[in-house]
Amino acid sequence: MSCRYLVRRDLAGEIPPEIGSLSALQNLDLSFNSGLVGEVPAELGSLTSLVYLSLQQCGLSGMIPPSLGKLVNMKFFALNNNRFTGEIPSALGALVNLTWFDVASNRLSGPLPVSTSSADGLGLDTWPNIKHYHLNDNNFSGFIPPELGNAPNLLHMLLEVNSFSGPIPVTFGNLSKLVILSLHYNKLTGPIPSTLNPGLHQIRVSNNQLSGTLPDLSALNQLEYVDFSNNSFDPQPFPAWLNSSSSTLQTIRFENGSLTGPLPVDILHYPALEGLYLQRNQLNGSLTIPENIGKALRYVSLQSNNILSIVQTAPNTTVLPEIQLEDNPLCNKDTSGLVEVSPTLCSAEVESIGSNSSATKWISPLDSNNSCQSPCTNSWLTLNPYDCNCGVPLIVTLEFRALTSSNIDDDALWESLRNQTVIVDQLTEDFIKTSFTYQKVTYASPFKPEIVIGIEPSRDIGRVVSGISKAVIIGIAVGAGALLALVAFLALVVLRLKRRAEEERKKNPFASWQKAEAGEAPSLKGARWFTFDDIKSMTNNFDDDNTLGVGGYGKVYKGVMAGTGAVLAVKRAQEGSKQGAQEFKNEIELLSRVHHNNLVGLVGFCYEKAEQMLVYEYMPNGSLTDWLRGGKSDQPLDWDRRLLIALGAARGVAYLHENANPPIIHRDVKACNILLDKSMNAKVADFGLSMLVPDEHDKRNHTIKGTTGYLDPEYYATSIMTPKSDVYSFGVVLLELVTGKPPVSRDGHIVNQLKNTLNRAGLTGVFELLDPVLVDTPVQDLDTFVKIALECVGDTSIERPSMHEVVKQLEALVGPKSYFMPGGDNTVSAKPEKRKQRLLVKVPNEFPDGFEPASGQVSQASASASSQQSFSKYSGGFDPSPR
Structure with missing residues (x-):
């Protein structure tokens, strides 16, 4: 018996103790119900047939009941992302069939229980089949037990963000199948063990107190991600042994370390390298930018080192990564010739000078005298010492030729107004203002900035002293009239110049970019x-x-x-x-x-x-359409790859909706706009300006945009486009993935086909529409995937989840490998191995309401030679959708 269809059902309240009476229950999944609170009832330990327990991301609290140690058939145990406190009960060590143990992101504390120190002789080391220790983001303390190294099948050791102290156990060298070792943000000391599994893909040990020098780990030739940052290592050269993984390394981090000497000449042509983060070290010599620079490289961070020069053998037409070298001796020289390398080579991001705005800008370095290094000619001045741009100097003289006004108060002020010269020798980005009382005079330079601005009189100038002659009054009036005429003339000139500049800007808005x-x-x-x-x-x-x-x-x-x-x-x-x-x-x-x-x-x-x-x-593997029905359809995509493509595309659309600034509605999500790179990672294409999320007052667009078969029926009826319109289109893509069929065919619309089939024959009927390549897909995977798709293609937007919610559901279906594929929480490319296929002997009686197959329609098939599934190196161990 299974209870796996209560995920994301907005359940609220506590788990009732009566659940313990369901003695035949094998699968229990109540994940992603944030309203589910309180403690896990001890009666749950009575479900001795239970194989799969998932209570992820609820609101559960209290201690983990020791009675769960009675669930001896348990293989999958996930209580992550809750509020559990206390220690892990050693009684859980009796779960001898366990392959997956996940209590990450809780408030658990204390030491980890192991058999050698617990009263009952049980602990985390008494699981002979364990493949996943996910204990990260808690408050565990004490030494990491060496006994954890006695797990021959372990794939993931995730202990980061805790308070573990002491050394990294040398017994970790016995973990012959370990793929990810994640220990960052603890208080670990001592050296890194010299023997680790050659098959490791990730080593994350940053933000500890590790010391000594890095051992020679050249045997590790499959590394993809290494992070040794923020430790207390001895001074040492850049580790040459990383060359053994030069073909697979994607990210190298050794920030705030103790690296000395020159950077290896060939480091930037590692073919898979995406990011190199070596800021705040003592690296010196030259940085070589080779002709065959790695095509994947996006970012090189070498700030605060002792780099003296750049050797560039790459041609100027090469698309280079962003390189950051500020606070290196190189940046105390003239870097104007290195703009082709990187415009922000010696830049840092700081607050705007002299501004209350929180906006930031890129500034260039100053020399020892805080002077700009910009090559401005003698006839031009530096516009801003923090910008190093050049501007024309302007000297403006205003002469007031009126009769002496000695009888007016403040003689010194009036005398200064008779012939005042304002010389501006240091311009800034902000307008420079010189104010004159009495006359409101503004001269706007066509070069900008405006440098002379008059203001209203600040004192009562209507009061005149008796005795002023009529001639004086007439002279003042004539002078004021002449001045006003001059101002009017200047205003006309400025207006014409501004109008001409505006017309030119409209004709060519790129002119200001100063194209090189x-x-x-x-x-x-x-x-x-x-x-x-x-x-x-x-x-x-x-x-x-x-x-x-x-x-x-x-x-x-x-x-x-x-x-x-x-x-x-x-x-x-x-x-x-x-x-x-x-x-x-x-x-x-x-x-x-x-x-x-x-x-x-x-x-x-x-x-x-x-x-x-x-x-x-360029996307060398074409579009998803090519693989489903086009020129590449003779190379069918297996189920695992389709899941990863769906998740990758969902993450791309979700980013447009929630993280782009401003948010973007794609408007044309479809299979041919989901492209595949050389590693078969999905990338969404064809989004742009016309797809900005509209304001509340500007949602209606009477021109229907999109592709037949993918159009949101609500948008078609109302002309109102929302992010949920993209969700509908994405749901159609999911149905394409599971059926291999186009959205519209002679059989009708794929959404209607699926809904009609489900109403007629339940989930079993879906096999009529299934892509033949997927005939061996586990029924639970298929069921969950179809449910996600059906939610996306709900008739109204209110019925559909957000793309963020779709991503989370697909991540739960894909399993932990989703966190290590591009676009996830980490940036390690997922390379899933194909699951060992199995045929479904029968469709089990595990369907949710409305999905029951009609009588006599349970399909039969021959059994596969293997009833077990082999997952990828990242997910490993146990099917998150067990039978």
Whole structure:
């Protein structure tokens, strides 16, 4: 008997003790019900048939009942993300069949129980089949028990964010299948063991008190992520043994460490390396930017070292990562020749000078005299010593030629007004204001900033002293009239100049970016301005042989950059798709701010010769449509890969809805807009300016946009687009993944087909629609996946979950490997091994209300040779959807 359909059901209250009477219950999953509070009843220990227990992310509290140690058939135990307190009861050591133990993100404390120290001789070390210790984010203390190293099948050792002290047990070297060792944010001391599993993919030991030198771990040739930051290691050179993992390393972190000597010449051409974080060390010598720089590299952080120079062998046309070198001796020199390397090479982000605004800006370094190093000519002044930009100097003289007003109070003031010269020799970004009383005079320079601004009189000037002659009064009036005429003339000149500048800005809004021959637009971060000739060369004059596809926007070409061989995708707008220049510029600025592992990244753009082109990263494995029904359909996607594609795409759309600034509605989520990179990671494409989330007062758009089969029926009826419209389209994609069918076919709409089939024959009937490749999919996986899809394609937006909720549901289905794929909580690429397939002997009687199969429709199939499933190196051990 199973009770697995109460996930996310908004359950509230406490778990009743009567649940202990369900003696035949095997699977119990009450996860993601935040209203479920109170303690876990001890009677739960009476469910001796229980194999799967998941109470994740509820509101449960109190201590873990020792009676749960009676559940000797238990394989999967997850109480993570609750408020449990106290110690782990040693009685749980009796769960000898356990493979998965997860109590992460609670308030548990005390030492970990092991058999050698507990009164009952039980503990976490008496689980012979354990594959996952997930104990992170608690308050555990004491030494890490060496006995935990006696787990021959262990894949994950997650003990980070606790208060463990003492050394890392040398017995961890016995963990021959360990993939992830995560011990960061503890109080560990001593050296790192010299013997660790050669198959390790991640070592995370940052923010401890580890000492000594790093051992030679060259036997570890599959590392993907290492973090040794913020410890107390002895001074040492950059570890050469990392070269043994040069083909797999994606992230190297050794911040605030003790690295000395030069950086290895070849470090930047590691092919998989995405981030190198070595700030606050004592590295010296030169930084070499090689010709064959790694294509995956995005960020190099070397601040606060002793780097003296840069050796650049890469051609100027190479797309380089962001490199940060501030607070190095190199930055005390003239770096103007290194703009091609990185515009922010020696930059830091600080508060704007002289401003109450919280906005920040990039500033360039100052020399020892706090002077700007900008190469301004003698005829130009530095606009701002913190910006190192140049501006024209202006000297403005205003002469007041009126009769002496010696009879008016404050003679000194009036005398100064007769001939006052204001010399501005240090301009700032803010307007510089010099105020004059009596006359309201404003001179607005066409060069900006406005440097002379008059104000209203601050004293009563209507009071005149008796004795002023008529001639004096007439003279004052004539002088004031002449001054007003001058002001009017200047105002007309300024108005004309402003109007001309505005017209020019509308014609070419990119003019202010000061395009160089080939480089980045100053307003953007990471988006390169390509010339038309660049694109023409890349695409072989837009040769049809380089066409990747044709869409509503225009043709998409494959482009190859000369010199580097970097492959890019060029999207060329056709005549009917071109925007106004300002709109195109706004779209580029928006896209350049959107960065996520599951979104296709903007590399650059071209606005020249009446052309509008966007340059994106190239996705070598095409679209999801290609793999389901196109040219790659002869290479079918297995179930695990489809799950990961669904999760990756969901994360991309969720980022657009919740993290983009401003939020973005995609409007056209569909299988052909989900692209796959070389590692088969999903990336969502084709989002832009026209898809901004509308204001409450501007939601209606009478032009229906989207693709037939994916359109939200509520949007179609009301013309009101919301993020839930994307959710509906994504639900259709999920149905495509499970059926392999297009959204609309001769059989009708895929959503209607599925709903009709479920009403007619229950979940069993879904096998009629199932992609034949997925015939061996575990029924629980299929059931959960279809339920998520059906929630997404609810008739009204209120019935549908948010994309954030969809991501969480898919993460729960995929299992822990979801946290180590791109776009998840960590950035390790998921490389799932294919599950050993099994045929379903029968559809079990485990369906939720409304899903029961009709009488006589239980399908039969021959059994597979293996009833066990082998999961990927990241999930390992136990099917999160057990039978």
